[in-house]
């Protein structure tokens with residue numbers, strides 16, 4: 557099945573089209589270089605799988621690859637199937653966290669979820685049971701479902717709409733709710749998420765598990781293109797008067813240790829960029845003080861991360877020396 561994450565070192569300068577850019581950071585990147593990377597990724601990343609528990613996700617073309625890089629200095633650069641629209645799925649989780657940090661403050665949010673990594677799968681009930689019902693972090697399903705219970709609004713649709721408007725206004729994205737995807741999510745019972753919501757309610761972290769779960773399902777179906785995703789990423793990648801720098805830092809710090817589920821610590825060591833993935837094949841990496849890298853490629857590795865997305869971000873970090881960027 558999927559390959560493990562490996563840092564590939566260029567054999568020689570001639571084999572590495574980006575070698576001469578290495579100290580320049582994201583500002584040196586061109587769309588030709590992105591096209592070269594996509595071609596390399598298509599050769600290198602074989603055997604990824606589409607998820608089947610959401611039937612519409614299984615209908616994606618596993619060969620699609622889209623990248624958009626947004627930069628503080630300079631225009632955006634893009635390559636590949638950039639017209640594809642896709643649901644964010646778990647990539648919405650850092651933005652639920654950011655929204656609630658801004659609305660409720662740090663203390664209220666972290667009285668309900670932890671900030672420790674988990675070495676269990678993203679939808680693990682066992683992890684939640686072992687932690688006596690307190691979610692480890694906001695980037696796994698238990699944490700995101702608990703936080704979905706705190707979004708303002710009377711039901712899933714109105715809560716999702718509040719988040720959507722808040723994000724679109726601040727990031728100039730055009731996220732929309734993909735109703736067909738939501739129907740698809742609902743078409744098969746997700747017993748794991750249901751059990752997680754029930755346990756959260758039993759221990760008192762949720763008042764109404766049905767509304768929290770419905771909210772979670774809605775926000776996972778907020779959809780857009782890689783351009784929308786990269787714009788969203790800029791909320792975490794650059795200073796702005798609209799977002800508290802402390803909250804931005806908190807989200808980035810949690811992404812480093814928790815954003816890629818069990819693969820987080822390895823990726824943090826090898827790449828070092830705050831990154832979040834989703835089962836749709838969406839992936840967002842933040843390059844603090846430089847910009848954001850959004851990828852979409854639906855074939856997943858065994859952890860549920862986009863195979864091509866991991867490869868591309870890893871290569872960009874290496875070729876453009878991104879991981880050595882100091883945290884702001």
Ligand SMILES: NC(=O)CC[C@H](N)C(=O)O
Nearest residue numbers: 645646678776834835836
């Ligand atoms: N990893 C993900 O993207 C998970 C999101 C999806 N809605 C689920 O709960 O399974």
